[in-house]
Amino acid sequence: MDNLFFTEEHEMLRDMVRDFAAQEVAPLSRELDRSGRFPRELVTAMGELGLMGIPVPEQYGGAGMDTVAYATAVLELAKVDASVAITLAAHTSLGTMPLVLAGTEAQKERWVPQLASGSILGAFGLTEPNAGSDAGATQTTAVKEGDHYRVNGGKIFITNSGEAGVLSFTAQIVDQGEKRGIGAFVIPTDTPGLTIGPKEKKMGWRASDTRQLFFQDMLVPEEALMGSPATGFKTFLQTLTGGRISVAALAVGTAEGAYEKALRYSTERQAFGRPISKFQAVSFKLADMATRIEAAKLLVYHAAWLKDQGQDVIKEAAMAKLFASEVAMDTTIEAIQIHGGYGYVKDYDVERYFRDAKVLEIGEGTSEVQRIIIAREILKSVLT
Numbered sequence: 001m002d003n004l005f006f007t008e009e010h011e012m013l014r015d016m017v018r019d020f021a022a023q024e025v026a027p028l029s030r031e032l033d034r035s036g037r038f039p040r041e042l043v044t045a046m047g048e049l050g051l052m053g054i055p056v057p058e059q060y061g062g063a064g065m066d067t068v069a070y071a072t073a074v075l076e077l078a079k080v081d082a083s084v085a086i087t088l089a090a091h092t093s094l095g096t097m098p099l100v101l102a103g104t105e106a107q108k109e110r111w112v113p114q115l116a117s118g119s120i121l122g123a124f125g126l127t128e129p130n131a132g133s134d135a136g137a138t139q140t141t142a143v144k145e146g147d148h149y150r151v152n153g154g155k156i157f158i159t160n161s162g163e164a165g166v167l168s169f170t171a172q173i174v175d176q177g178e179k180r181g182i183g184a185f186v187i188p189t190d191t192p193g194l195t196i197g198p199k200e201k202k203m204g205w206r207a208s209d210t211r212q213l214f215f216q217d218m219l220v221p222e223e224a225l226m227g228s229p230a231t232g233f234k235t236f237l238q239t240l241t242g243g244r245i246s247v248a249a250l251a252v253g254t255a256e257g258a259y260e261k262a263l264r265y266s267t268e269r270q271a272f273g274r275p276i277s278k279f280q281a282v283s284f285k286l287a288d289m290a291t292r293i294e295a296a297k298l299l300v301y302h303a304a305w306l307k308d309q310g311q312d313v314i315k316e317a318a319m320a321k322l323f324a325s326e327v328a329m330d331t332t333i334e335a336i337q338i339h340g341g342y343g344y345v346k347d348y349d350v351e352r353y354f355r356d357a358k359v360l361e362i363g364e365g366t367s368e369v370q371r372i373i374i375a376r377e378i379l380k381s382v383l384t
């Protein structure tokens with residue numbers, strides 16, 4: 001057992017995902033990064049392996065596994081390719097879990113089995129041009145008209161949205177001229193009135209699908225509302241807490257992938273008649289990278305394990321996400337440094353890991369927002 005939080009089942013899953021990533025994902029990674037092509041064939045393959053619904057209850061077609069298992073799968077994918085890892089993570093944590101958490105029975109039966117099998121992808125729309133960190137400033141409106149809502153507004157930076165079959169999103173509910181709170185809806189992506197913009201050209205996560213959405217007089221039946229009008233925002237915030245554990249796992253994977261490349265390179269590259277790993281300046285970098293990755297990994301698995309015990313993990317998920325994303329950034333920079341000039345060109349891959357790492361400090365709550373959450377939680381425990 002090489003991990004305090006692992007059972008034999010976790011180890012088997014880890015080994016299966018590791019093999020899949022090495023055999024199926026790694027040969028495509030450079031091409032996917034260069035072209036920005038969405039890896040549809042890998043999504044299909046991950047669906048066949050049962051990876052598209054790891055934490056989804058078996059009753060809805062998922063694997064019924066826990067958060068530790070899910071984090072392991074995301075970490076192993078991210079070691080090889082962060083775009084593939086975020087495609088799975090956004091689909092699972094953001095596209096599927098709001099339905100599992102707060103969907104009506106009819107919504108769950110209609111959507112979750114398809115999502116868990118990977119036959120359709122899920123996307124989650126919270127961010128708007130004027131509502132990012134301040135997600136409560138949502139300007140999209142859903143005006144009640146009889147037995148449906150008329151939705152106007154839009155979302156930005158929505159992962160998987162151009163490839164998804166189902167979309168969850170938030171909107172200000174307006175009923176009889178009064179604002180009733182932020183509600184969450186679930187709709188098929190072919191709903192008339194929904195326009196999906198072109199794929200964003202990003203610095204990293206290049207194969208991941210990120211787009212802007214426009215809602216123009218989009219009519220949504222009242223059965224598409226998840227929970228009550230006033231609980232939608234809470235559902236999305238709960239979703240983000242779970243999502244942060246997977247982004248933190250993604251960050252550990254990104255860091256570990258870059259570190260392993262740097263470690264190997266440092267033993268092969270010769271300078272001044274010896275491998276560069278013999279220079280203390282290089283080996284100390286490796287020591288710091290390995291130590292910080294280990295610490296980040298423990299934070300991730302601890303948060304996942306606590307969540308699996310049914311505990312509130314707002315603080316732990318934020319700590320894991322904050323620390324692991326900063327470790328990913330620092331580690332990928334040092335991995336380039338250890339590669340010297342070769343680190344700056346595409347042939348050794350570490351520049352891709354560096355470009356993929358930056359967004360980890362931004363998506364699912366920026367590092368500043370994580371510090372706000374952690375500070376609020378630790379001060380709350382002192383003040384009460």
Ligand SMILES: Cc1cc2nc3c(=O)[nH]c(=O)nc-3n(C[C@H](O)[C@H](O)[C@H](O)COP(=O)(O)OP(=O)(O)OC[C@H]3O[C@@H](n4cnc5c(N)ncnc54)[C@H](O)[C@@H]3O)c2cc1C
Binds near residue numbers: 124133157205359366
């Ligand atoms: C590749 C990618 C994929 C994404 N996928 C999704 C998705 O699937 N679904 C979705 O809904 N969103 C998604 N997002 C959006 C992402 O969650 C937001 O970009 C993020 O929350 C930050 O919001 P913002 O970009 O509006 O930045 P802003 O909120 O405008 O922040 C700008 C800067 O100000 C700082 N700041 C803001 N408020 C404070 C404060 N109170 N105190 C201190 N500093 C503050 C921020 O930390 C940041 O440094 C994605 C983004 C990217 C880049």
